[in-house]
């Protein structure tokens with residue numbers, strides 16, 4: 133069995149979720165071939181082998197720097213053909229999932245997104261998917277010979293295997309008609325820790341009273357090397373950018389640690405964070421519903437507790 | 450311009466999720482069904498385009514007869530007519546195949562970026578592929594000039610401004626438009642708007658759901674005194690092992 137893994141990169145750096153996808157493919161058994169598109173740092177490409185890929189295909193064409201979904205899916209299909217790959221695995225991301233969907237349709241492969249565990253192959257090929265926005269799981273059998281799987285962040289542990297991979301240039305045929313969407317510009321917060329990728333997320337809600345108070349939250353996030361998030365009203369009011377809004381209608385996160393400050397814990401917010409490994413809630417209202425979903429809670433005023441917490445973390449370092 | 454809006458019929462966001470028949474079937478007891486929240490954004494933008502450019506808006510749902518109140522609500526919000534593909538929407542590939550069957554001839558196909566029941570997030574991309582037209586998601590802003598569509602889509606940590614030509618498929622999310630609430634006149638006229646029921650086309654089953662499971666119940670929260678936040682740090686290190 134050969135599995136192709138699509139490795140996503142941003143500003144030349146490979147995304148952690150893609151290395152998780154390599155580990156997932158490695159754990160499935162068989163041989164693992166990774167493919168990276170566009171400009172990617174050489175050292176980054178070399179690091180892929182550590183997680184279990186034996187070969188890295190690099191399509192370095194600068195035309196591939198902009199992720200046009202149609203083009204990416206076409207390149208992945210060509211790589212699958214060249215490598216005679218049975219499966220395609222990638223991260224469940226805003227880029228990975230639609231690319232995977234197209235590959236699946238074109239190749240007649242069954243496709244499962246939001247997958248949270250390794251497949252069970254005892255009888256058939258059954259994967260576990262997260263559904264109802266984290267409130268349940270379904271076990272689905274993938275019935276085709278070829279399979280495409282998008283795995284959710286933190287569903288597979290990044291594991292170093294001690295191996296290394298040969299890096300080979302890959303030159304796909306690029307069809308002009310596939311460049312059917314033109315990327316005019318990109319606005320990206322640089323230097324920030326990406327929210328969907330972060331191991332620790334510090335989020336603030338309406339309880340912080342205004343954007344001018346976000347300093348205490350950012351200080352805590354910096355100390356923890358965490359990404360910052362917020363509740364929906366906070367982004368609706370323009371206190372924070374939309375891409376920080378966590379929940380049912382925002383970003384879904386699954387970090388090791390989620391710290392919610394001045395957020396009541398409405399069900400729509402919980403739907404975006406319920407897959408976090410550990411949840412800490414700081415709220416001055418003892419009856420805030422978030423405490424029911426939390427692992428640890430502090431009843432107190434955020435403006436007093438948060439600076440103390442930052443200091444305690446610094447002291448413990 | 451002809452716009453097709455695909456809507457899912459999903460449990461209200463606040464519903465308690467349960468399964469019956471040995472965890473093989475969703476328990477609908479006491480559950481209120483709504484238009485998928487993301488689909489609601491798609492519908493709202495379609496109605497705005499109808500108001501500003503005279504487009505026609507058709508809604509499509511793949512679902513059994515139970516979904517008709519949800520479809521009537523979309524008609525009450527302002528869609529002109531509706532199609533219901535009479536089938537249980539078992540998986541994304543099946544749903545996308547049914548949509549693609551009816552989407553030919555439409556200039557713009559709008560839907561939510563994902564449904565909130567199966568959370569596949571892939572139907573738009575599949576429909577685009579089946580029709581051989583661009584599919585863009587998640588779209589937060591969409592404007593049309595002639596046959597050019599300018600969109601803003603969300604990406605991890607930011608946004609991207611993209612352009613493509615009609616026809617295309619867009620998976621929508623906020624803040625593309627303000628949700629619309631049906632008014633009395635809308636509700637009255639929805640009763641008489643055409644709702645066509647068609648039988649599904651045969652599609653190979655590539656995926657079969659075998660059973661469902663609920664997450665393990667959460668342990669009780671451990672409360673820590675605000676005067677002793679150092680204890681939280683210690684516990685996060687030694688007990689939860691997340692620091």
Ligand SMILES: Cc1cc2nc3c(=O)[nH]c(=O)nc-3n(C[C@H](O)[C@H](O)[C@H](O)COP(=O)(O)OP(=O)(O)OC[C@H]3O[C@@H](n4cnc5c(N)ncnc54)[C@H](O)[C@@H]3O)c2cc1C
Nearest residue numbers: 337338339363364379380381394395396400401416417434
């Ligand atoms: C269809 C739909 C989708 C939605 N999607 C989302 C979503 O994706 N994400 C989302 O977040 N919401 C979503 N919402 C909104 C959601 O229902 C809540 O309104 C929202 O999450 C509340 O945000 P909040 O907790 O910041 O504000 P509030 O509910 O106002 O809570 C503020 C909290 O701060 C506490 N507080 C106040 N002062 C202090 C202080 N000094 N120190 C400590 N604590 C303090 C209060 O006790 C309170 O608990 C959605 C709603 C709908 C209907």
